[in-house]
Amino acid sequence: MSDTWRILVVEGNKADRATLTEALARQGHDVGAVNSGGDALASYEAADLVVLDLDLPDLDGLEVCREIRAARDTPVITVTSRGSELDCVLALQAGADDYVVKPYGLRELMARLNAVMRRSRRTACADPGAEGAAVLEHGPLRIDSHSREVEMRGRPVPVTRKEFDLLALLASAPGRVISRESIMHQVWGESWSRRTVDTHVSSLRNKLGGPEWIVTVRGVGFKLRSMR
Incomplete structure (x- = not known):
């Protein structure tokens, strides 16, 4: 019953990239994968959602997130091995819609993907606090x-x-x-x-x-x- 999304996986680790891409594809999604921030910035416009690893070989993942957010409202979920509260706050301040800390389970990630996409698609008609004054x-x-x-x-x-x-x-x-x-x-x-x-x-x-x-x-x- 899930919609099919175009998901861009930005993951610097080859094994993690392959595992995540395969898992998302099994869920029926159209998945593209890149291993660098530069490639992410060149290809994210075609995606419905971006799963962004913050530890990239060329650019700071937070900067990549800020660049995406400055240009578009594409949902972004960051993946990080940095699990401190400060690191999570920095990801949110950079424009991420949510974050997942490594190691994570596929069920947790899929739950967050689904939640972010539902909020993204109902934003125009169901904003909290929007029942009163605009x-x-x-x-x-x-x-x-x-x-x-x-x-x-x-x-x-x-x-x-x-x-x-x-x-x-x-x-x-x-x-x-x-x-x-x-x-x-x-x-x-x-x-x-x-x-x-x-x-x-x-x-x-x-x-x-x-x-x-x-x-x-x-x-x-x-x-x-x-x-x-």
Whole structure:
């Protein structure tokens, strides 16, 4: 019942590249594979989704991700052996929609691919927080649900799909605590983990200019700070 996607695998390790390409092809997808950042930048435009290894022989994978994101909204899932919170935050800040830490299982990767593609295709009609006003303004913070753009004091704030969805959800009820479970299910569906939410919150705080914008309510969840 799964759709067929054009997936570009960017993987510097020959064995990993062959294994992943074969596994995705068995799922019925049209898979292309390259082993360098330069080849990725030359061929990603034809892909519906990019699986990007961050450890490439020629270019920094984070820079490749930034280049793709600057030009197109093609979904990108990064694959990394760097499993620290900082490394994951850097990947998200570079524009990745999600990340997988090596070694990973195929089921986990496929769940994340499916979740990212579902969010990508329903973005225009089902944005969290879009049931109310198209533009949410909270002090100097402005969130446009139609264009999916965020501004802080008139300056654009680059966010990924999931960061936008998370921020729009919190901004739909500023000052109200939204439970971690509700955030997980509304933004990530069935593919989520506690660490995923925390990593995205950390990334958003950095992009908004400080930790005070998203308040942690210990044992419950998160809220956008009240301006009162």
